[in-house]
Amino acid sequence: MDHVAFDDAETYEPDEGWMRAALAGSDQFSFEWFEKPPGHSSPMHDHENEQVCLCLEGELTLHAEDGSSITLEKYDSALIESWETHAVENTGDERAVGLDVFAPGRSFDFWTDREE
Template sequence: MDVVPEAAVESTEAVDDVHLKLLAGGEHANVQHFRIDPGAVVPEHSHPNEQLGYVVSGTLEFHVDGETRTVEPGDSYVLAGDEPHGAENTGDEPAVGIEVFAPPRENPDWRN
């Protein structure tokens, strides 16, 4: 069994005020921690990985297929692989949560 403490992984600022940590990964999926500060925007993008998430605190607005969906603490979500999506934090506190990618995102663009 591998254990990856969140505190042991350095955060990467993928875009302004969007902080990501790639955590444990296996053969079929991996885990990512996110913190998206108030006012931050994740530009529309897509990737072949299915993306499942859970919001621990704060609120995010996802933009998918011309619709805006709000996710709040305790909400989970799923985005299909290759589905264009973006998000923004329009709230007053950081949005914090975890995401699972399948297959694993071994070297996402934001790490470069």
């Protein structure tokens, strides 16, 4: 077994208040805990990985390239297919916390090596 204590997890803060922590995973899948301040949105993006986004606290709205959106409340989840362009926004008034599961697994290189 490979244990990752939350306090020892690798973290990354793409924007102020938007923090991600890499939890236990493998090449086949990875788990990223994240928090977003009110009003924060990731940029529209896509990736080769399938993604399940689970809302643990607050409210997260997933926006699609076609202009559609869905809002996740506590314990709601959504599947984002490979190469589906999307953004994740905290549309609530409080901090939002979520868990992303990616298959295949990925590292923070997705954000750090990204060209705008």
